[in-house]
Amino acid sequence: MKKKTFADFEFSLHLPNNLSAYIRSVGHFNINEMRSSSMWDKAWFSELFWCIDGKGVFYIDDKKYIVRPGDIWYYPSGSKHFYHPFDDYFHYRWFTIEGDMSDALFKSINISPGISYGGKCPEELFARLELDIKQSTLKKRLELISVGFQILCCAAAGVKQKRPVNNYLSEARSIMESDFSNPELNIQTLAKILHINRVQLSRDFATHYGVTPSDYLKNLRLQKAVKLLKTSNLQLNAIASACGFNSGAYLGKVIASGTGKKSSEHRP
Secondary structure, eight states, rough: OOOOOOEEEEEOOOOOOOOEEEEEEEEEEEESOHHHHHHEEEEESEEEEEEEEEEEEEEEEEEEEETTEEEEEEEEEEEEEEEEEEEEEEEEEEEEESSTTHHHHHHHHOOSSSEOOSSSSSSHHHHHHHHTTTTOOOHHHHHHHHHHHHHHHHHHHHHTSOOOOOOOHHHHHHHHHTTTOOTOOOOHHHHHHOOOOHHHHHHHHHHHHHSSSSHHHHHHHHHHHHHHHHHHHHHHHHHHHHHHHOOOHHHHHHHHHHHHOOGGGGGO
């Protein structure tokens, strides 16, 4: 059954104020595709996302991370924003803080840029921001930043909690099957994307699928390489590049070890 999509949000009135930090906007989204607001070259405000359901993919420093229920994501002021649903939908709440001291609020309670675990989303606090953000008095703006800081404190407290067990193994398999041609993908980067301990990922994957994630990834690359040998005239170095191997020489060794035949023997 498809999830209902929606995008409810509110912005503060653009009135002169001398506050060094104020709530700029707040929203409650359930999306199934990338929106125009999901990409900014540089956004001059701080933004926090809190995942309620589904999964989102976020990028920072050209690295990909999967945000799951209970996770928070923080983009500091001046960041390039880029995110989208991981699969069918991404249900989350968000709010932005603008002003010279916006990032200092996050730093003061040790919330670092990127992903961390926040626990259950305090939806009632986000709802209060949505309800009151259009009120423009100084008193109300101070109340709003107080509610925003309560949300940040909830997020910071959640980081100290133990993450509940999640079935992330199918996610790991899906990522490898779609991105195996990327030579940067390995067990270490996969663990970072999933926000999971590398040893735990390797152990659980092997228990569930009967093969380590490293061997599973190597086999995906090997299968693709053999298929290209049989169906194309590409040189071995080009095939290696297309399949995530660092060189044709190394690919030749993997093929010989994995199939018992030289790469030339797979040519039609």
